[in-house]
Amino acid sequence: KAGVTQTPRYLIKTRGQQVTLSCSPISGHRSVSWYQQTPGQGLQFLFEYFSETQRNKGNFPGRFSGRQFSNSRSEMNVSTLELGDSALYLCASSLVLAGSDTQYFGPGTRLTVL
């Protein structure tokens, strides 16, 4: 069974631009969560989607948004990029909703904002 895939793997943007990242969960998994990882802040939870609905949200500004499609694939969007948004963005999928199943992480998308 294929693991979690994320595209693109690397991305370079400039301040003020917007970016969309994509995540394909493991087949059959319905929950997709997004995390931001930086050296200074570690791994921080952004949000979780289950059955196309946002179920949990971390403490990030409204510039960070996401959605989930009927096939469980998810996208994350960051608008008006800031230098501090440079990070590794990780997607994780699980079979069911958070709190009851193990998460499996993708390799991440490395975003650099210049």
Next chain:
Amino acid sequence: GESVGLHLPTLSVQEGDNSIINCAYSNSASDYFIWYKQESGKGPQFIIDIRSNMDKRQGQRVTVLLNKTVKHLSLQIAATQPGDSAVYFCEGSPGRRALTFGSGTRLQVQP
């Protein structure tokens, strides 16, 4: 609130030795404590978890110990191998979902 695991930055061990990675947590309400391993260029990988009503749990070559009195968690890796070199994160979670992690501990295995 969110809890953050506190870690030493780097642990260096000889191949074949046992490794012990320690972690202090702050969220007393956690039901689960989770250890993840992250190798360079990869996403975190679940290693093992432990319920708050347990003191010890063993997996394949790994053992997790939980001391709720002092809010301390440790991961023991037996016969450490080069493939164990990675960053290890601990976290406590109300469910099996970890919302935040600390910066982790980097384990370096020397040949």
